[in-house]
Amino acid sequence: MQELYSPREIEAAAQAEWNQTNAFQVSETPDQETFYCLSMFPYPSGKLHMGHVRNYTIGDVIARYQRMQGKNVLQPMGWDAFGMPAENAAMNNKVAPAKWTYDNIDYMRTQLKSLGLAIDWSREFATCTPQYYRWEQWLFTRLFKKGVIYRKNGTVNWDPVDQTVLANEQVIDGKGWRSGAVIEKREIPMYYFRITDYAEELLSSLDDLPGWPEQVKTMQRNWIGKSVGMEVQFPYDQASIGEQGTLKVFTTRPDTLLGATYVAVAAEHSLATQAASGNPKLQTFIEECKRGGVAEADIATQEKKGMPTGLFVRHPLTDEKLPVWVANYVLMSYGDGAVMAVPAHDERDFAFATQYDLPIKPVVRTSAGDHTPAPWNEAYAEKGTLINSDEFNGMDFASAFSAMGEVLKQKELGNARTQFRLRDWGISRQRYWGCPIPIVHCDTCGDVPVPEDQLPVVLPEDVVPDGAGSPLARMPEFYECTCPTCGSPAKRETDTMDTFVESSWYFARYASPHYEHGMVDPKAANHWLPVDQYIGGIEHAILHLLYARFFHKLMRDEGLTDSSEPFRNLLTQGMVIAETYYRLGENGSKSWFNPADVVVERDAKGKIIAARLGSDGQPVEIGGIEKMSKSKNNGVDPQSMIDQYGADTCRLFMMFASPPDMSLEWSDTGVEGAHRFLRRVWRLANQHSQNSPPPRLDKTSLSDDQKAIRRAIHLAIKQATQDIGQNHKFNTAIAQVMTLMNVLEKAPQQSNQDCALLQEGLETVALLLAPITPHISHALWQALGNQDPVISAPWPLLDEAALVQDRLELVIQVNGKLRGHIEMDADASREDVEAAARENENVLRFTEGLTIRKVIVVPGKLVNIVAN
RNA sequence: GCCUCGAUGGCGGAAUUGGUAGACGCGGCGGAUUCAAAAUCCGUUUCUGGUGACAGAGUGGGAGUUCGAUUCUCCCUCGAGGCACCA
Numbered sequence: 011m012q013e014l015y016s017p018r019e020i021e022a023a024a025q026a027e028w029n030q031t032n033a034f035q036v037s038e039t040p041d042q043e044t045f046y047c048l049s050m051f052p053y054p055s056g057k058l059h060m061g062h063v064r065n066y067t068i069g070d071v072i073a074r075y076q077r078m079q080g081k082n083v084l085q086p087m088g089w090d091a092f093g094m095p096a097e098n099a100a101m102n103n104k105v106a107p108a109k110w111t112y113d114n115i116d117y118m119r120t121q122l123k124s125l126g127l128a129i130d131w132s133r134e135f136a137t138c139t140p141q142y143y144r145w146e147q148w149l150f151t152r153l154f155k156k157g158v159i160y161r162k163n164g165t166v167n168w169d170p171v172d173q174t175v176l177a178n179e180q181v182i183d184g185k186g187w188r189s190g191a192v193i194e195k196r197e198i199p200m201y202y203f204r205i206t207d208y209a210e211e212l213l214s215s216l217d218d219l220p221g222w223p224e225q226v227k228t229m230q231r232n233w234i235g236k237s238v239g240m241e242v243q244f245p246y247d248q249a250s251i252g253e254q255g256t257l258k259v260f261t262t263r264p265d266t267l268l269g270a271t272y273v274a275v276a277a278e279h280s281l282a283t284q285a286a287s288g289n290p291k292l293q294t295f296i297e298e299c300k301r302g303g304v305a306e307a308d309i310a311t312q313e314k315k316g317m318p319t320g321l322f323v324r325h326p327l328t329d330e331k332l333p334v335w336v337a338n339y340v341l342m343s344y345g346d347g348a349v350m351a352v353p354a355h356d357e358r359d360f361a362f363a364t365q366y367d368l369p370i371k372p373v374v375r376t377s378a379g380d381h382t383p384a385p386w387n388e389a390y391a392e393k394g395t396l397i398n399s400d401e402f403n404g405m406d407f408a409s410a411f412s413a414m415g416e417v418l419k420q421k422e423l424g425n426a427r428t429q430f431r432l433r434d435w436g437i438s439r440q441r442y443w444g445c446p447i448p449i450v451h452c453d454t455c456g457d458v459p460v461p462e463d464q465l466p467v468v469l470p471e472d473v474v475p476d477g478a479g480s481p482l483a484r485m486p487e488f489y490e491c492t493c494p495t496c497g498s499p500a501k502r503e504t505d506t507m508d509t510f511v512e513s514s515w516y517f518a519r520y521a522s523p524h525y526e527h528g529m530v531d532p533k534a535a536n537h538w539l540p541v542d543q544y545i546g547g548i549e550h551a552i553l554h555l556l557y558a559r560f561f562h563k564l565m566r567d568e569g570l571t572d573s574s575e576p577f578r579n580l581l582t583q584g585m586v587i588a589e590t591y592y593r594l595g596e597n598g599s600k601s602w603f604n605p606a607d608v609v610v611e612r613d614a615k616g617k618i619i620a621a622r623l624g625s626d627g628q629p630v631e632i633g634g635i636e637k638m639s640k641s642k643n644n645g646v647d648p649q650s651m652i653d654q655y656g657a658d659t660c661r662l663f664m665m666f667a668s669p670p671d672m673s674l675e676w677s678d679t680g681v682e683g684a685h686r687f688l689r690r691v692w693r694l695a696n697q698h699s700q701n702s703p704p705p706r707l708d709k710t711s712l713s714d715d716q717k718a719i720r721r722a723i724h725l726a727i728k729q730a731t732q733d734i735g736q737n738h739k740f741n742t743a744i745a746q747v748m749t750l751m752n753v754l755e756k757a758p759q760q761s762n763q764d765c766a767l768l769q770e771g772l773e774t775v776a777l778l779l780a781p782i783t784p785h786i787s788h789a790l791w792q793a794l795g796n797q798d799p800v801i802s803a804p805w806p807l808l809d810e811a812a813l814v815q816d817r818l819e820l821v822i823q824v825n826g827k828l829r830g831h832i833e834m835d836a837d838a839s840r841e842d843v844e845a846a847a848r849e850n851e852n853v854l855r856f857t858e859g860l861t862i863r864k865v866i867v868v869p870g871k872l873v874n875i876v877a878n
Numbered sequence: 879g880c881c882u883c884g885a886u887g888g889c890g891g892a893a894u895u896g897g898u899a900g901a902c903g904c905g906g907c908g909g910a911u912u913c914a915a916a917a918u919c920c921g922u923u924u925c926u927g928g929u930g931a932c933a934g935a936g937u938g939g940g941a942g943u944u945c946g947a948u949u950c951u952c953c954c955u956c957g958a959g960g961c962a963c964c965a
Contacts, residue, residue, distance in 0.1 A: 039929075
């Protein structure tokens with residue numbers, strides 16, 4: 011064993027051995043329990059960032075732990091390779107997105123390998139290859155024929171200067187990020203997945219996922235947003251609208267129907283369009299509503315505005331004339347693009363009616379009474395007894411709901427209906443670097459899916475986009491084709507798919523990544539799926555995870571897999587954050603400095619009070635702790651950390667600094683601390699290896715001090731097993747191993763028993779750290795005299811007998827305040843404990859002159875004496 | 879605006895789920911070793927008062943339940959993630 015801990019050599023040696031033995035390559039072994047451990051695959055953005063390192067370390071710890079439990083562990087890796095950054099890089103550097111992407115993958119693969127992850131690299135793939143996306147296209151055509159995919163108009167951000175569609179991210183304060191032009195909403199035809207057909211199942215099967223964080227399930231439930239309500243039709247007022255028909259709205263509060271004093275429609279609604287034709291002012295207003303982006307956060311925070319259309323509808327029960335307004339807060343994409351407004355019992359309607367002087371009519375008796383004077387009071391929205399509602403007066407919500415439903419049904423003006431907040435998933439993107447949508451547009455036959463034997467529709471890879479729309483739309487050699495059905499000249503669809511589609515099924519492809527006869531090999535898929543442990547950022551809690559669940563059900567319904575949910579257990583990891591430093595420029599702009607270039611100053615207590623730039627010694631401002639990002643220049647390059655300290659130190663620090671689901675604050679000194687710990691482990695093992703090999707430990711003849719040492723060993727086993735295996739709290743597992751090391755370092759090494767005990771302790775340290783710091787554990791395990799590598803060793807077993815204590819220290823409280831400690835035999839009776847507590851000097855002092863009312867004894871823990 | 883989550887020493891965090899608040903690590907301070915430094919080791923470190931034994935306060939703020947609250951309930955403040963074309 012080398013005297014000094016030298017991570018570079020140790021890590022290279024361990025990785026070489028794993029490579030040579032194909033240690034992590036797995037196949038379907040029928041008699042062994044499987045464990046599929048999956049971390050969200052990376053987008054190949056250029057180089058690894060700390061968020062990746064954290065994600066893949068967490069996954070690797072779990073995978074290696076499960077392997078030590080004797081399971082057949084699959085841990086794959088691949089690349090989510092389509093996406094916008096490749097196009098942006100192309101525009102900036104005049105490189106084809108394909109080349110940029112493949113280069114990034116090559117570099118990042120090397121980086122990942124230096125982390126020493128227990129990955130089966132033989133299963134690696136990138137989603138931008140035809141071998142992968144052809145099956146996505148295949149599924150698309152199947153679903154299109156089934157009607158699960160359909161075409162309709164959708165609203166997008168339109169940049170009128172660059173003449174292109176922008177992503178929400180590219181719209182900043184309502185303006186295009188490159189052109190600065192005011193963005194407009196525009197309707198274009200798009201393909202949609204009917205995810206709403208699966209809304210009910212996506213909602214109900216969340217209950218079958220006990221291994222998911224409650225937080226994520228709640229977010230998904232709210233996102234799907236099931237509401238039971240009523241569809242109500244307001245007949246057109248023929249004098250104003252001039253035709254027969256009804257305006258359809260959806261409401262969850264049909265009990266307030268008699269309180270409806272106006273209706274509001276979205277700017278894109280057909281009634282709005284009709285009214286605007288003879289009304290230039292309204293026309294202008296509608297144009298104004300179309301200004302700005304489509305992001306819901308922007309729409310929801312903008313000022314509520316409206317304008318009357320001059321059209322009227324009739325109240326379905328009273329036949330009263332109600333004005334039709336256009337309002338910018340009504341979303342065309344939710345429900346029917348129209349709402350009935352009940353200002354007395356809805357906050358938004360109340361604000362709107364107050365602003366535009368519309369009537370407010372209370373129809374529910376709430377805890378605030380029968381009237382609804384301004385300002386708005388939350389109680390107005392409560393359910394209660396109906397008033398001012400004719401024959402419905404006195405009813406509660408439930409009876410009003412059914413009574414109204416009955417009347418509306420008879421009039422054929424309404425029905426009970428369940429509405430979801432979830433909308434169908436639009437997947438058309440007017441971009442180049444994505445999976446081509448396999449559709450041919452034929453004048454005679456319409457939208458024709460590309461037949462299976464003509465798949466894949468290959469994306470040309472030598473194209474450099476210029477930011478003015480998709481280059482595919484300008485490539486006749488791509489879009490000119492013949493109709494697969496009738497053979498006449500036709501046009502190929504030039505839109506590509508949302509990149510969320512690729513990431514919605516990659517976990518299934520890993521089961522049979524090179525299978526050429528289908529999307530997945532059903533045998534392999536059913537062997538490995540569902541994923542036993544999925545790990546990824548909390549930012550994916552809704553979209554990615556919902557789409558993947560949806561796709562899994564689509565694949566199930568295609569007979570590709572038997573399971574209904576893709577991820578049995580989910581761990582959502584927090585962000586990696588770091589301190590930011592900046593200087594103000596003359597124009598008030600901030601220039602940011604990387605923490606690596608900054609030196610901090612501390613006060614007498616060690617609190618950071620100031621910071622200076624290392625290069626010029628001048629002060630910089632401390633900007634607060636934020637998510638590591640390019641824009642704030644507070645990213646720490648994982649590569650430089652690995653080069654300096656080794657992968658094990660990096661992994662240890664990341665797992666120790668905080669539990670995986672919380673944000674992790676980067677700390678250079680914390681990394682040094684982790685390294686220091688590994689050096690201490692190495693030093694003790696080296697010292698121990700100088701002694702002659704110890705005999706077996708004789709557990710029956712341990713001294714009290716030796717018992718205490720052995721107790722520390724098994725406490726560490728207990729804690730680490732719980733923390734790694736069940737709770738995924740790696741930080742406390744490591745803390746317990748550190749505590750064990752503190753004990754072992756002080757342990758004597760004289761007798762054979764001492765050495766045998768130290769041998770047990772060091773082997774335990776090596777095993778417990780093996781999932782976290784696999785390289786040093788690999789070397790230690792060998793140095794401790796073991797033949798088989800540590801990756802094949804079983805996880806250590808807890809000896810409960812080692813934890814037993816004869817004497818316990820109990821806490822004594824008076825009125826809940828700590829007043830002393832007593833040591834008692836572990837099996838002391840309640841009475842003995844109480845008696846001992848009553849005699850305690852401090853207890854007597856604090857109960858002097860008081861009467862003891864009650865004594866609470868918690869066995870093995872404390873005694874609380876209640877006195878007054 | 880809506881949905882979800884979070885807040886504990888100088889810092890990251892711990893607390894067996896209602897039972898000793900601050901494990902473990904970082905930083906600070908004091909000391910040892912050293913010609914000196916690095917590295918390493920030992921001690922100390924929530925705050926306030928006190929030489930000290932000790933006492934009081936203390937888990938973002940306010941109220942409540944309880945013998946006992948970081949933990950449960952209600953209200954508030956601040957921060958983070960998501961909001962459907964970033965991935």
